[in-house]
Amino acid sequence: MNKTVIKLPIEPYNRTFINCITNNLIAVLKTHNDSFENMDYSLARSYSLFKLKDNKFLSEDARSQILGGGLLTLELTTESPDVEKYFEIKQIDLTEGDNIHILVKEMLLDGYYIFLETDRYHFPDGIEYNKRSFIHPTFIYGIDDVQQKYFVIEDCITPRLFEHYEITFSQIDKAFKECLPPQTLFSQPDKGMLKAYKPRIDINYDFVLTLEVLERKFEKLNFEYYDNTHDFCENLGLVRKYGLNCIQEFSESFEYVFESITIESLPIQYALATFPYDLQKHNLLLLDHLDRNNLILESQRRGLENRYKGLLKKWEVYRLTIYKYIYLKTKRTDYNPDPNFFRELKNLLPEIYNEELQTAKEFSDILRYMGENYEQSNSSK
DSSP, X not given: OOOOEEEOOOOOOOSSOOOXXXXXXXXXXXXXXXXXXXXXXXXXXXXXXXXXXXXXXXXXXXXXXXXXXXXXXXXXXXXXXXOGGGEEEEEEEEOTTSOHHHHHHHHXXXXXXXXXXXXXXXXXXXXXXXXXXXXXXXXXXXXXXXXXXXXXXXXXXXXXXXXXXXXXXXHHHHHHHTTSTTOOSSSOTTOEEEEEEEEOTTOOOOOOOOHHHHHHXXXXXXXXXXXXXXXXXXXXXXXXXXXXXXXXXXXXXXXXXXXXXXXXXXXXXXXXXXXHHXXXXXXXHHHHHHHHTTOSOHHHHHHHHHXXXXXXXXXXXXXXXXXXXXXXXXXXXXXXXXTTTTHHHHHHHHHHXXXXXXXXXXXXXXXXXXXXXXXXXXXXX
């Protein structure tokens, strides 16, 4: 096979973080149809917290993993859309003896984008580099077999921010080898996984935001429920709670939670602290979309816009305070914050919770108004 450089078209998709696979698949689809970028307007979000089942740790080891890993911090989760239906998919189990580089090149030449199981411990300049193992689906969109490197999209430098990244064949070899036994993401215990995606030529997608989708989206944000299907729940004795009330509950424990997180686990908190802030930016974009499509009155838009801008400022204070704590803690491992350091957040989070409640209620009232107008317009036809 001739030496060559292959780069399939793609730009990172960062408007909404969903997960490492879905974000990259949406980025692929966007190169064929810009309408896919708006898919995130329809996705439901939920605030969530892991809580101790029966209010106690299963063991000292579980206690160490839960507190040290920062598992009790507030999260904002986003549902994952069904994007695989827009692709032809090939799945290949790999063993240590397989020549990954020839296989990857063949797939790229055939127009397939590739996810390969790797361990980011071997990714230079990444947050896990030479520090901790992190099994992860690396997204490959190009290869240069003259310089023996891959073109990938990664969030290994800044968690949850996808960027172009280059990595050598030898580094991928090491990172893939580490994914063989004992731990893999979605493959057999003695094999690694390559999963390839090629956009279907018959893609027909035109994003339309319906009233039904909006209602479901905001019902999910408000709805309080518990779930124990996550692996952490069974393995570590946790239960996951969803709903706006998670913000209020977290205000009562966040100081203890943050001071228990290990240095190795702190970087992921950059992303988790950013998601609520990003949600407010997303909601402002959503208002623009509704306005452009004449789905909302100007007075309704202004009222919600003021609320979301207010929430944006408050979540920014939260985000920057957490950033500052992480920065100081990673600069000096013996750093212990002044007792007043988190005081502003202790008062701010209940305020945010009340504001989120009021904003959700206002949006629900507007949706009800939109529904009544829709029914009247249909009945008059």
